Amino acid sequence: AKLATDYIKQGQDTIFVGFNQNFRIVVAKTAVTDITTVSIPANASAPRYRAINLDAITVDTGLSGQCSNGVLIGEDGEVQALWLNYLGERTSNLHKDVEYHLGFATPSLLPVLSKVQQGEMPKLRILNMESYVVQMSQARIMGVSEEWIEKVTQANPSRHQLFMVRKVGCQPPGFNSAADTFEEGDIILTLDGQLITRVSELDIMYEKDTLAALIVRNGQEMRIRVPTVPTEDLETDHVVVFCGAVLQKPHHAVRQQISKLHSEVYSRGSPSYQYGLAPTNFITAVNGIPTPNLDRFSEEVRKIPDNTYFRLRALTFDNVPWVVTMKKNDYYFPMSKYIKDRSQPSGWRTVCHDKDKYKDGIALDAANLNPDAIDEGFDGVSDIDPDLE
Incomplete structure (x- = not known):
């Protein structure tokens, strides 16, 4: 299908084609009711990816609410928009996901x-921030001059708006830049000299390491250089399974919702929950030794003998520090790593640790685990909780 190169406009006629709940194709001739900038609400209990800085299209037909996917097409068959399903927050009373x-x-x-x-693999860069629309009446109060308001009116006659920074996400681990950063409450006037009144105009960020930004901060116009973040740094490429806990670097959805990255060791949840190590916790130290990343964490936990108690210092998602005492058991929960590797057929390489430490040379075989295995230990290794010693 041919994709439209011009943006669809409010009030424009279109044809809605979608799949309904019965997986049947439904068609309706309709019109675009609104095009507005939205940010899907965050899910506080379990951070997950959500769409931000998005120009969302709504149409005047009841079929739009019944279809989770489809297209909007013109009379000539040109695809003007994709109709998509966006996962939102989880309701506290019904425990259902809003779509x-x-x-x-x-x-x-x-x-x-x-x-x-x-034939290229896109390597895009993005601004690590979430924005929302500011109307001209509010912008004037916050210090935007009449000259800029007039420029906005001429540049976007249908929607007189600018964008304010709502949230600045944590930078990816290992990211360094000498450039300035946005701050919450900044009003964006221009990026690299281009007036920003539409979300689509943010596309200039895709291939640039930094952008020259003209902003209004605390009522004053300022010129700063803001860094962009490579999207490949936002992907999960390293997972550690230890004592039943699935650990990884904080993914993009986590960094969207926090202001400070406490550690690169982030718990996704697992059997370790019985010790209280719940999902969304950050592990900051093992037996008092800081573990800022997964490699350092793996190095420290490998020093712990089997069937021995140890302490983890952790921080909850809402910044509450605490300590958990756990017992290492390499028989039921051996440590392993999953590392992204394009040379592997599955795309991931598995690394198993400490196979040579098993008593009597017992191999890892989940199918042959027995209740007596948990009592097997090593001579000279403490089997007492350190809190009781």
């Missing part, structure tokens, strides 16, 4: 698709 059905204009896909069509 949003919204349209996404196809011209926003073209910068990425063009590289794919050329």
